[in-house]
Amino acid sequence: MYLCFIDESGHIPSKGSPKVRYFVIAALIIPESQWQEISREFEAAKRRFKVEGEIKWQFFGPDNTSKGNCLLHLSFDERSKLRNQLLASITKRKSCRIVATKSEMAKAWQQGYIKSKMDVYHYTYKQTLERVNYFLQDMSKVTGDFQRGLVVCDHRGKDDDRAFRDYHAVITEKESAYTSRFEHFVERVMLTESHHSVGIQLVDLCAGAIGHAFNHDKMSWIDTLRPNIRAHPQKGIDGFGLVHWPK
Template sequence: MHLLFVDESGTPSKPESVHQGYFVMAGLVIPEDRWSGMRDKLVGLKRASAYHGELKWRFFAPNNTDDDNPMLGWLPAAKNTFRDNVFKLITDAKSCRIVACASESATSYALGNVNSQSDLYFRIYKPVTERFQYLLQDITRASGSDTMGLIVADHRGKGDDDNMRQQHERLIRESGKYTSNYANFIERLFFAPSHLSIGIQLVDMVAGAIWRAQAFGDLTWYNRLRPSFRQSPTGKIDGWGLVRFPKAGWIGPILD
């Protein structure tokens, strides 16, 4: 079985906003037999680095002085070394894969069928689940035995969780008509508080790196993660490991 941990970075712009904002949802696929090893390595890395608490992308911002930031007082070089080691943990796990979707808000709302922040959230969740299903199909074909998957999302609040759960259920029910056939999914959608989930903490870092690259053109940490993206046989990431929404009319930079 493979676990897909999903989290987002950035904030979906409101429909009335004229700002072309970027919003990213990322998924980190971890095979069940690799999860405990990655957990132990991250716990060990935190301990060795005297990092006490939850891992979050926003804590690495130079101006982040939140009381709960474990890196208060750290020099930039120390932060970058720690972040590099976190990403090395992901890329060293050769069977782990990244699937993600990035959206352009103004371009998305111009479609006519995206009318709210909730609509936009769900529209970028769908391609992530589809790429997960494609990955499971690829592994099934290569191994000759069924490979199943389960999705774990960051807990955001009862109302948001209920809404996402309902949208997920609708997506699964309608599979095979206008979407992928999710034949390799187990159960439905699960939620976990980020401070209690190693997978959610790791994918938060992945989402932040992709968002930084998409919104600001800073490819430093995106390139660090390149080996772990789902790719085409020729090494293409765009459309395989990172989907653009909407693809038609996209005016921003294309990451590949």
């Protein structure tokens, strides 16, 4: 079985706002057998740098001095070294895979069916979840065994969680000619508090790296992750591990 952690990068901008070009939702897919060692490596890296608290992509910025930033005692170079060590727990394992959707905000708000920020989130999430399902389909063919995944997302609030669970149920259970058959998932979505979840904190770094790449035209961190992004043997990651929406 695979543990499929899903999280977003940043926030969805209001309609017409030029501040954010792309909103990103990423999934980090980890084989169950690798989970314990990855968790140990994650915590060990934090101990080496004397970090206590939740890891977030935004905390690594040199200008981030927010009160809740657990990296304030580290220099910029130390923050970069820590981030490298945390991501290494993923990148050194070829069995860990990443898929993501980058939603272009200017085009998304032009779609007639997009009425709210929640609509943007749902359609971005759906594209990402489809790629997780395709990965599980691929692995079922490779191994000859039916592979399943457990989806884990960040808890928000009571009302938001209820709406999200309902949406997840609709897209994974409804039979439609326009919807993928999500038959590889165990139960429904699991929601957990991010500060208690190593997987959510790691996928936050993945989503942050991808969002940073396309919002700031800086590819260094996404290039670090590129070997782990789901890809077609000839066509690469575009459309397979990294979806651009709307097309």
